[in-house]
Amino acid sequence: MxxxxxxxxxxxxxxxxxxxxxxxxxxxxxxxxxxxxxxxxxxxxxxxxxxxxxxxxxxxxxxxxxxxxxxxxxxxxxxxxxxxxxxxxxxxxxxxxxxxxxxxxxxxxxxxxxxxxxxxxxxxxxxxxxxxxxxxxxxxxxxxxxxxxxxxxYEKYEMANSFKETVIESISEALIAIDTEGVIALINEKAKGIFDLPIHLIMGKNIRELLTGRENRDILSKMLDDNDITDIEVKIFDQKKYDEFTMTCNKIRSYDKRNVVGKIIMLNGINRARALTTRMVGANARFQFENIIGENVRFLHTVKLAKMVARSYSTVLLLGESGTGKDVFAQAIHNASERKDKPFVAINCAAIPRDLISTELFGYSGGAFTGSKRGGNQGKFELADEGTIFLDEVSEMPLELQANLLRVLEEKAITRIGGRETIPINIRVIAASNRNLKELVQNKSFREDLYYRLNVFTMEMIPLRERQDDIPILTNCFVKNISKRMGKEIKKIDEEVFKIFAHYTWPGNVRELQNVIERIINIVPANAITPDLIPLEVIYNTPNYRIDTEIAPIDEIERQVILKLLQHDLSKNSIAKRLNISRATLYRRLEKYKFEALLTSS
Ligand SMILES: Nc1ncnc2c1ncn2[C@@H]1O[C@H](COP(=O)(O)OP(=O)(O)OP(=O)(O)O)[C@@H](O)[C@H]1O
Ligand SMILES: [Mg+2]
Structure with missing residues (x-):
């Protein structure tokens, strides 16, 4: 054949x-x-x-x-x-x-x-x-x-290479791969843009040679250490200017997975990221449950409930004093829910002028009023479609709008201001208030039917004074984060500081604690946090903090006595009088016991 x-x-x-x-x-x-x-x-x-x-x-x-x-x-x-x-x-x-x-x-x-x-x-x-x-x-x-x-x-290799190149050029982040020494093995166009250098000067160069200067030391050490990193905020300096990015680093392992052979670094320009999220959703939810600090038994129970409700569609009502974490919980619930990739739209009902709040929430239809855009505008409810809407300070919503809100919750649809057609929406509502809503219902400044609509899964946030055992861990975390952010190193927190913090009532709760620590770190002269750095209003409002050690050395007792008097009395003259010492001696004692911050005040 x-x-x-x-x-x-x-x-x-x-x-x-x-x-x-x-x-x-x-x-x-x-x-x-x-x-x-x-x-x-x-x-x-x-x-x-x-x-x-x-x-x-x-x-x-x-x-x-x-x-x-x-x-x-x-x-x-x-x-x-x-x-x-x-x-x-x-x-x-x-x-x-x-x-x-x-x-x-x-x-x-x-x-x-x-x-x-x-x-x-x-x-x-x-x-x-x-x-x-x-x-x-x-x-x-x-x-x-x-x-x-x-x-x-070779064909396979070429194919893989071509895939790889297309992938790294299509992702929106700047991408750099380095080996363990920091030598650049791969870089995409976006990353080249950061360094402002031609490609032949970048490939094969050590990342240390590109990120020079002491300002870049922080980011370099993060790029070169052994840890994986997800989405931290970093700055890249070029002389005195800098650009901000969120950075994610992942280790690259050898083919047998035994050794780390390098790292993939991804940088996302922050301005861009922010612009995108705010344009699309008006806010974003940063907090996750793992960022929530606290080990108090009651607090952990609250966290557990919040995690459970996160997975459902139920409306959540967060009640509690200012600074107890209502915002934090609302964000964490959204981020742990099935809607985490959808918008999280926060609206502070107290912050929006009363006459704008209805259009903010419901949007308006084209030609609803003079000057309104043709085609109208979306309100927050529409923006939050498929996601979560966070109605903060819900008690401050005007009564007439409460009726509209109730209708949205019941009918799962909105009508734009000045419009006729109803637009179906699918949203999850989380509401928060630091006022006693029940009381407001009683004196008729909050609608009863809306209250029952919101009061499906209610969580009471615990004031900080009721979970004092969490103060040390919160303090340590805030000191660590804030000092890092400010580029200061804090090695020690004086025991006395914890004692004062434990006896203070914290009317502003966790937010106040965080602010106090920020103020302290701003003025801390060395690398230890001492009681004299604590703002006076905290000291003066901690009357009951007592001396724990009965057999304190004489100096310690003297120090405690002075501290107690300082807490009660503003004038140094009268303190000197009560101690039966001269003003000059009092000043020497203040210096000796490191109450330096008080030396300058009257
Ligand atoms: N458990 C927590 N872990 C870590 N940080 C917390 C925690 N609780 C509160 N914070 C911090 O305290 C700040 C204040 O909390 P948040 O904004 O949630 O308070 P709030 O209850 O909404 O107060 P307000 O009623 O004044 O709006 C937050 O920005 C957060 O940084
Ligand atoms: Mg809040």
């Missing part, structure tokens, strides 16, 4: 890769046997001849036996000779097994999966063939396989 024109063309095309990869090796093989009556033949896996290279006379002999390109040579010998491995066999005429005038030395060609894709064969007069001929053919077959394999690997 010989293939006709079209069939032959098809066959050749199908085997193009094999032919191209084999040809140099076939020609090379032939140079060793030229003139000795040999032909080298390449066949496909079914036995069809694809290429014949040989002396003219022998080619003629083959032709006479109809053994031309497109003919199937294997038919006569298939099943009689093992073609699955290198083999030498005698034939009468070429490729027949009639009698022993010719010797065929052949070897299969396999692809990377081990599948047979062809057969390489060298045929010639028996008297000129020897066992080495088979060795040569087998070696050539091996070389062809290797070459095909390499080509495939």
């Amino acid at each position: 010989v293939l006709n024109g079209d069939q032959l063309i098809k066959k050749m095309e199908e085997n193009n890769e094999l032919i191209e990869a084999s040809l140099p090796f076939i020609k090379n093989l032939y140079t060793f046997v030229r003139g000795s009556g040999f032909v080298v033949v390449l066949a496909d896996s079914e036995g069809f001849l694809l290429k014949i290279v040989g002396d003219e006379i022998e080619k003629k002999i083959l032709e006479e036996s109809n053994l031309v390109v497109g003919a199937c040579w294997a038919k006569k010998i298939m099943g009689k000779v093992d073609l699955s491995k290198p083999n030498q066999f005698l034939t009468g005429r070429p490729f027949s097994l009639e009698s022993g005038k010719w010797t065929c030395s052949g070897a299969p060609l396999r692809n990377h999966d081990g599948k047979m894709i062809g057969y390489l064969n060298m045929t010639g007069p028996s008297q000129n063939a020897n066992y080495h001929t088979l060795g040569m053919v087998a070696a050539a077959a091996y070389a062809i396989e290797k070459s095909l394999h390499q080509k495939k690997t």
Whole structure:
């Protein structure tokens, strides 16, 4: 059987890769046997001849036996000779097994999966063939396989490379890959923009050479240390200017996952990120449950309830004094809910002027009033569609709007101001108030029906004075975060500070504690927080804090007495009088006990 024109063309095309990869090796093989009556033949896996290279006379002999390109040579010998491995066999005429005038030395060609894709064969007069001929053919077959394999690997590599490049150029972040020494191995266009240098000056450079100056030390150490980082805020300085980014770093591991071989650094320009979220949702929810600090038993119970309700669709009402964490909880609930990737829209009902609040919430339809935009505008409810709306200080919502809000909650649809059509919306409501809503209902400044609508899952936030045991952990966390932010190092917090904090009533709760610590770190002269740095209004409002140690050394007792008096009395003159010492001595004592902050006040 010989293939006709079209069939032959098809066959050749199908085997193009094999032919191209084999040809140099076939020609090379032939140079060793030229003139000795040999032909080298390449066949496909079914036995069809694809290429014949040989002396003219022998080619003629083959032709006479109809053994031309497109003919199937294997038919006569298939099943009689093992073609699955290198083999030498005698034939009468070429490729027949009639009698022993010719010797065929052949070897299969396999692809990377081990599948047979062809057969390489060298045929010639028996008297000129020897066992080495088979060795040569087998070696050539091996070389062809290797070459095909390499080509495939290279193609795969090129393909992966092209995928990789497309991916790293399509992501919106700036991306840099460094090895453990900090040498840049990969960088995308966006990241190049940060350094303002041509590519050939960036690739292969150490990141330390690009982020120079002491201002960049902080970000460099974060990039180069052993930790993974998710979305922290960083600054990159260029002389005195800086750009802000959120940075995420992930370790790159070796192929066997045993060693860290580098890091992927992703930087996202903050202005851009902020602009995007505020444009789309008007606010964003930063807090997660893992950022919420507290170990007090009652507090942990509140957290547990909040986590449970987060997963449901229920309306949540957060009640509690100012600074107890209502905002924090609202954000964490949103971020732990199924809606976390949807908008979180916060609206402070006390902060919006009364006459704007209805359009803020419900939007307006085109032409609703003079000067309104054509096509109208979306309100916060529409912006929050599929997400969460946080109605902060809900008690401050005007009565007439409370009716509208109630309708939204009941009908799950809104009507824009000045519009007629109802727009269906799917929102989860979290409301908060620091006022006693029940009382407001009683004196008719809050609608009763709305109160019951909101009062589905109510959580009382615990005032800080009722979870005093959390003060040390909160203090430590805030000191750590704020000092880091301000670039100061605090090594020690005086025991006395904790004692004062424990006895103070914290009317402003966690927010006040945070603010007090921020003020202290602003003025701290060395790396220790001492009682004298505590703002006076805290000291003066901590009357009951007592001396714990009964056998305190004389100095300690004197110090405590002075501190107590300071807490009660503003005037240093009267303190000196009560201690029966001179004003000058009092000043020396204040200095000695590090009440320096008090020295300057009256
Ligand atoms: N458990 C907590 N863990 C960490 N930080 C907290 C915690 N509670 C409160 N904070 C901090 O205190 C600040 C004040 O909390 P938040 O804004 O949630 O108070 P609030 O109850 O909404 O007060 P207001 O009624 O005045 O709006 C927050 O910005 C947050 O930094
Ligand atoms: Mg709040």
